[in-house]
Amino acid sequence: MIPNKATGAGNNNAANVFKIDFSKALSTAPKLEAWDNSETFPARDVAGATVAKEIFTGTTGNSSKPMLYLVATTSSAPGADWKPASAVAGSNNPNRLKGSTNYVTDPTTPGAEESILFNLGAEVPYDATVPSATEMAHMIQVRYTYTGDAPVLTWSFNEGSEETPSWTEITPGTHGLRYCNSSTSWAAGPYKLTLPASSVVDAGEVGITT
Amino acid sequence: MSKEIEITCSVCGGKVKTTGSGDFSTFVCENCQEKRNLPIYKKQIAELVNNKSNTERQKQRLKFLQEKVKKLEPVKK
Numbered sequence: 282m283i284p285n286k287a288t289g290a291g292n293n294n295a296a297n298v299f300k301i302d303f304s305k306a307l308s309t310a311p312k313l314e315a316w317d318n319s320e321t322f323p324a325r326d327v328a329g330a331t332v333a334k335e336i337f338t339g340t341t342g343n344s345s346k347p348m349l350y351l352v353a354t355t356s357s358a359p360g361a362d363w364k365p366a367s368a369v370a371g372s373n374n375p376n377r378l379k380g381s382t383n384y385v386t387d388p389t390t391p392g393a394e395e396s397i398l399f400n401l402g403a404e405v406p407y408d409a410t411v412p413s414a415t416e417m418a419h420m421i422q423v424r425y426t427y428t429g430d431a432p433v434l435t436w437s438f439n440e441g442s443e444e445t446p447s448w449t450e451i452t453p454g455t456h457g458l459r460y461c462n463s464s465t466s467w468a469a470g471p472y473k474l475t476l477p478a479s480s481v482v483d484a485g486e487v488g489i490t491t
Numbered sequence: 492m493s494k495e496i497e498i499t500c501s502v503c504g505g506k507v508k509t510t511g512s513g514d515f516s517t518f519v520c521e522n523c524q525e526k527r528n529l530p531i532y533k534k535q536i537a538e539l540v541n542n543k544s545n546t547e548r549q550k551q552r553l554k555f556l557q558e559k560v561k562k563l564e565p566v567k568k
Contacts, residue, residue: 312517317531319531330527331527340551341555369510370518371498372518373513381517382520385513408548410551410552
């Protein structure tokens with residue numbers, strides 16, 4: 282059911298949060314990246330090219346750090362408090378996300394009808410631009426290689442529990458991510474993240490909306 | 492402690508040290524990515540300069556972006 286939160290999303294010890302299924306085998310391990318979206322949601326760019334928005338450049342208040350962080354959980358749960366303090370150059374797991382400069386390589390290379398898992402969160406500083414509509418617009422992108430026919434990808438999020446996941450398909454270009462306060466009413470909204478008076482705040486919940 | 496390795500930018504061929512792991516074949520260094528971002532920074536600055544009702548946060552963002560562009564495009568003497 283969309284809108285709804287993704288179970289365990291954010292800086293929590295949860296592996297079954299987001300899933301990408303590949304209909305055909307890949308040649309190399311897929312990479313998870315984030316980029317500017319220059320279109321107005323729900324429209325999105327075909328592929329990422331720049332990381333100029335505040336969600337990637339950061340602010341003076343967070344020492345110019347990318348705000349999104351991601352961990353590949355295909356092989357194991359990330360452990361508690363897995364959020365990386367800073368971005369690591371190139372690939373790392375977990376990592377802060379900024380285009381092809383800071384990203385995550387999945388530890389596996391999926392075969393046909395296999396999937397990868399990841400968890401995702403956002404840490405936003407007190408001095409982030411308000412309103413945030415344009416400065417936080419981004420895309421999550423998976424970069425993969427294959428031989429022969431292109432695989433079909435299916436993106437999903439977990440509406441069940443960590444132990445018994447219930448996967449609901451996400452349609453890129455229709456559905457999007459929201460980084461919100463804890464105890465958000467996902468059926469009715471509002472979908473907000475309240476900035477602190479100082480320092481940073483982590484989105485207590487991450488979910489999918491239209 | 493993680494071992495430090497040297498990785499190569501896929502655009503300029505420059506070397507960068509990292510403690511990361513995974514596939515670095517598509518890595519783009521900060522400098523090369525900033526050059527790609529520059530037109531967007533300029534567009535954002537123009538929008539903020541033209542907006543006469545900027546909030547305090549938007550004014551801060553304008554200053555942040557102007558400083559970024561100044562570093563990327565030093566004044567020619």
